Amino acid sequence: MNLTDMNLEDLEKLLFAYPKFRAKQVFEWINKGVYIKDMSNLPKEIKEILLGLPFGGLEIINIDQPFKSVVKHLGKLEDGNIVESVLMKYKHGNSLCISSQVGCGMGCKFCASTIDGVVRNMTAGEMFFTVALLNRVFAEGTKRGVTNIVVMGSGEPLVNFDNLVKFIEFTRDRLNMSPRNITISTCGIVEKITELADLKLGCNLALSLHAPSDELRKHLMPVADSYSIKETLNAMQYYFNKTGRRILIEYMLIKDINDSTKTARELGALLKGMNCHVNIIPYNSVEEREFLPPSLKMVKAFVKLLEENGISVTVRRELGDNIDAACGQLRRKHISNNRNY
């Protein structure tokens, strides 16, 4: 087991030959996002033991700040795999978008993350260390660190369920971050939505819907072959009933695919009366995919039609646009630039 995946008890067992406070020191350093070499109050002997074990952290290998409000990071995991995360500074706080898997196996036709499939799950410790590290780095010189986490980077979090739950518990217990400030984005794995609801952790759950009919959704997302929109929305309703967290729907607009006024009306009819909030995401072009972003005119018309149905809607600020912050694009670029043919 990685050190970052261990709880205090595990660390105490590991360091049983030393006074108990040593394990606590290690635990506290990890929770601050500090690497072993920088754990300054540990004796050399303990550091050497720890350095010989898998840590499960990540090393930031590239930072880019295309705008003042956006900082994108490429992280290298210990096995050399690359994951990405993006910090976005808003007036109301600082949001960190993290990945849950290396790559993705869901096969959505528009997404960059899934092009080479899933490589592996991230462990809870790896996800947690990403947050702890960036929280520390980000907090330096500012009044607050990470205030919100969105699990909307590469990967399908509900496929990596146990690690996801452990990650939420880690951030709650060790960084004192309320699950209310964590949002999990899923393409809609119905059984897992129900399971998460029953755990009543209280985090927010967002469904990537992207189409109002099963037929259109199947065209975009293979997951729609396994679950109908009806049963998926029922599961989201169940999540709301159990947790009281409002249903979040992500709807990405792709030019000429799902952005027509007819589609907007269908979506309006589908969601009418549901206690939900829709986040419209204009598509970010992906080199390997043929889809295109919608025109501003279509975005506005789409939003207006939804609002006319009494649905609460926001358009995602296009922070990611032109900066490769859309899902999986950073990582792909890094991999292809560093490939040895």
Ligand code: SAH
């Ligand atoms: N697997 C999860 C989380 C990762 S994707 C999910 O499906 O929700 C996070 C969001 O970004 C999803 O809504 C996804 O459909 C969307 N997305 C993927 N590629 C995109 C792109 N090129 N432009 C805009 N949104 C994209």
